[in-house]
Amino acid sequence: MKLSHSSKPAGLAALVVAAMTTWTSPALALTATEINAVNFADRNKVVEPGPNPFIVKAQVLLSRRSVSPGVIDGFDGENFRKAVAQFRRQERLPDGEDIDEQAWLNLGGDTANDVIAEYTLTDKDAAYDFADAIPRDYAKQAKMKRLSYTSPQEMLGERFHMSETLLTALNPRQAFSEPGLRIAVASGRRSSEKGAALRVDAIKSTGMVMVLGADDVVLASYPATIGSEDTPSPSGEFKIERIARNPNYTYDPEKNFQQGKNTETLTLPPGPNGPVGTVWIALSKPTFGIHGTPEPAKVSKTNSHGCIRLTNWDAEDLADLVKPGVVVRFVE
Structure with a gap:
C-alpha cells in the first residue's frame, strides 16, 4: 500500500x-x-x-x-x-x-x-x-x-x-x-477533502486553528502561533483573499515590524526557510495572513507578528481545505 x-x-x-x-x-x-x-x-x-x-x-x-x-x-x-x-x-x-x-x-x-x-x-x-x-x-x-x-x-x-x-x-x-x-x-x-472548509476559527486562548465544514463538523485542527502582546492578531471576521504557494516575502518596516537594522523594503526569495514558509494565505485585513514557518518546533511556543503561524505541512494542508471567500474568525 x-x-x-x-x-x-x-x-x-x-x-x-x-x-x-x-x-x-x-x-x-x-x-x-x-x-x-x-x-x-x-x-x-x-x-x-x-x-x-x-x-x-x-x-x-x-x-x-x-x-x-x-x-x-x-x-x-x-x-x-x-x-x-x-x-x-x-x-x-x-x-x-x-x-x-x-x-x-x-x-x-x-x-x-x-x-x-x-x-x-x-x-x-x-x-x-x-x-x-x-x-x-x-x-x-x-x-x-x-x-x-x-x-x-x-x-x-x-x-x-x-x-x-x-x-x-x-x-x-x-x-x-x-x-x-x-x-x-x-x-x-x-x-483532506479539497475545498471542503466553510469556516476557519483561530482560537487565541488555546493557540489552535480549527477548520470547520458543513454542519460545523471539524475537518482539521492545528497548533498555531496567533499574534503576541506587542503585535496582537485582530479580532472579528475576515475572508481569505488568495492562496500563494512557495511565496516570496516582502518585508516593509513601515507596514510590518522592525527586523534588526533593516529600514528599507526588501523582497525575500521563496523557500521553506523563508519567514512565511511554503504557504501564504492572505486575509482581507491588509498584511495579515495564515502561513508556514522555518521553525516548526516553535509553533504555538513563540510569538508571531500578528499573523497565524503553522508548520509548513499544516499550512499546506489548510491551503488544500480552503479557498478564497472562506471566513476566518479570530476567537478570544
Whole structure:
C-alpha cells in the first residue's frame, strides 16, 4: 500500500508501508517494528531518554485523523496534549489531555501496524540544492536565490512531519544522501477533502486553528502561533483573499515590524526557510495572513507578528481545505 502526504513530495511513488522486521539498530535507537508493534500495555513502559515509541505512534495516528500534533517527535509536549484534548472532544470522550485506553482504541492504536513506513531516496532527493546556512538578517536573506533546506535531515523531517531527532533515531549513522537508500519515516498521511472548509476559527486562548465544514463538523485542527502582546492578531471576521504557494516575502518596516537594522523594503526569495514558509494565505485585513514557518518546533511556543503561524505541512494542508471567500474568525 502506498502512502500519500499533504506535502506531495517527490518520490512518493517509492513510499511503501513495510513492517521492516529485518532492520536492526544499536541500543537506544528506535526501530520501525518496535513502534509499529506498540499497544496500550506499553503506555507506561520505562524508556531511555529520547523519543517514546508510544507517543510516536499516538502522534502519527492523531495526524492521520487531521488532528495535528505539530512535529511528530515522540515527546510529551504542549502541542501533543492539545491534539489529544481535541481528539477526545471530537470522539465525545471525557475532557482531558491524556490517552486513556478508550482514546487509544478509538485511535486504532492496537491494530495499526504501519505508522512507520519505508521510503526510498530518489535521484531528485539527492540532487536537492541545499543552502549552506540561512542568515537571520533579512537583508542577507534578500540576496539569496532561494531560502532552501540546509540539510537532508531538515528536508526529510519536514516532508514526513517529524523531528530530525526522531528521523536520526530511526536511521542511525545515515547521511540521507544516496539515491536508493531505504529509510524509516513517520507515516502521518491525511486525506483532506479539497475545498471542503466553510469556516476557519483561530482560537487565541488555546493557540489552535480549527477548520470547520458543513454542519460545523471539524475537518482539521492545528497548533498555531496567533499574534503576541506587542503585535496582537485582530479580532472579528475576515475572508481569505488568495492562496500563494512557495511565496516570496516582502518585508516593509513601515507596514510590518522592525527586523534588526533593516529600514528599507526588501523582497525575500521563496523557500521553506523563508519567514512565511511554503504557504501564504492572505486575509482581507491588509498584511495579515495564515502561513508556514522555518521553525516548526516553535509553533504555538513563540510569538508571531500578528499573523497565524503553522508548520509548513499544516499550512499546506489548510491551503488544500480552503479557498478564497472562506471566513476566518479570530476567537478570544
